[in-house]
Amino acid sequence: MKLLMLGGTEFVGRAITEDALDRGWEVTVFHRGRHAPPRGTSALHGDRTAPGGLDALAEGEWDLVVDTWGGAPTAVRDSARLLCERAGRYAYVSSRSVYAYPAAAGIDEDSPLVEGSPDAGSTAYAEDKRGGELAALDAFGDRALLARAGLILGPYENVGRLPWWLNRTARGGPVLAPGPRDLPLQYIDVRDLARWTLDAAAAGHDGAYNLVSPAGHATTGSLLEACAAATGGRAELRWTDPDLIQKAGIQPWTELPVWVPEGEMHDFMHRGDVSKALAAGLKCRPVEETVADTWAWLRSLGGQAPQRSDRPAPGLDAEREAALLGL
Template identity: 35%
Template sequence: MRILILGGTGFIGPQQVDYALARKHQITLFNRGQSGKGLFPQVPRIVGDRNAANGHDGLKKGTWDVVIDNPTRNPQWVRGAGEALKGRVGQYILVSTISVFSDYSKPGMDENGPMHAPAAPENWASNDGNYYGPNKVQCEIDAKAQFGADKVTIVRPGLIVGPGDLSDRFSYWPVRIDKGGDIMAPGLPSDPVQYIDVHDLSEFIVRLGENHTIGTFNATGPKSPTNMAEMLYGIKAVTSSDAKFTWVPADFLAQHTVRAWSDMPVWQPGQGRTAGFMAVNCQKAYAAGLTCRPLADTAKSTLDWYKTRPAAEQEKLRAGLAPDKEKTVLAAWRAKNG
């Protein structure tokens, strides 16, 4: 099978390439050529800048059975790819996000949940997180308009985790737990949690192409519902840590400006307007072949990878509480509760 991967050298792309090559597919990469220059020297690469006026011109020659569009958050990129590839693609797979949804108050939301209104054109190139979901909504609309709904597969991951994730939105927990000591755990132990290992997501996407599976799929995991306590204790189990968890309620965290998701990664309160954020229905994806590896595998591989990173990156994670802030809030919680 001939697969064109738009991107291919970031977080999920290399996993797709490895998996597809192992399954004897012919891969072509399209990207700016500025990152991952040493990756996959045996794989043909088309160079193009998707922000440039004629940035997709390199795609005007060649035919592919499957195109996988990984990094797209700008609808103009979808339009540019569609115009350049018109009539020469068997299937277009867009990596979207569960952030297309506008209401997370109800657990169990499937692919037909309420969505944001599409972003206005003046916001398509914005890096403002407020436009991320609306821009992805417009990307989904444009994918079907450009390639035809009968050739489009939309995959909506939740939080993508594992080795190579420079956002540290999951890495914080294996790293913090490995250091041991008294750890602040957010909310309730029963608050739901969802995430998808980068390998599982990447392999699922390749298999969707192999099987020519068309449709839209929420794609996060694990398959069996889990919660913050199971995740944190599961991560601890792959370390020799002496970590002890102190559970601090969501309202107390908010009072001390500890934010869900960024300061306390992977977590959103399991009540109120975020009750369903970590409880999205992914049964359609599981039926289509999505599999989820054990948490122990993801936690260990993430921690092992983290320890190979440059010292400066290890010292300052991009997500999670600073040690001093954690100690301060824990002390305040204990002072309040005797």
């Protein structure tokens, strides 16, 4: 297989590129040149947001294009239109954020969606991703695969959610653990996302798939306990009532990454229907493996994970944590 990876040097794109290389595929990485692509790839450079930024893609043929773009849908539109006669299939890594909010638990691929346009500039993340989906579909039709990923964790993470918990538990001592301990989580290891996307595209699957683990594959407890174990067991998880956390003004998701309390948002994010992807071969590794491998990668960087410039670093200030725990 000949793969054109649009991106391919960070987090999701890097995991997909490495998976393709492990399969023995011929991989071309198109990127801006800010980070080195994995060894074994061919590199083309360009900026999709600049005039003439796709010139390096004017020639060439590929079996599959994979695109992770999350900005203005016009970038997906222009790439897909340019490549539709010279590429077999187009896999777009989208997001479960494209579903209209609020929504009851059990969101599946036929649930209502936000509005979006392939001709729009960047507006908001959900609308941008939906516009990207429409751009891929407009150009490739039934040769387009839409992988609607949920929360993505694992090595190379440049958003900071799992790295923050790992560094926090590595520091040891009492740790604010948001209850309840058995609250189910849905996420996907970036390597499982990569494997499924390439498998599904190679098998000729098309259309939209919710790409996240089954609800309850992990819980808040199993995730944080895995973090504590992987980082040496010096952390004392203190499970705390979510009402107390919110009354203290501590923000779910941003200050306590991954976690959202039970209710409307939790139903939306962590209780989706993934039966279609499971039937198409999705397999999710244990949370302990995701955590241990991410910690090993993080240690190789001296504990300092890369951070996307367009996302604020998540995490809770140590003084605020200590105040709530009465320390």
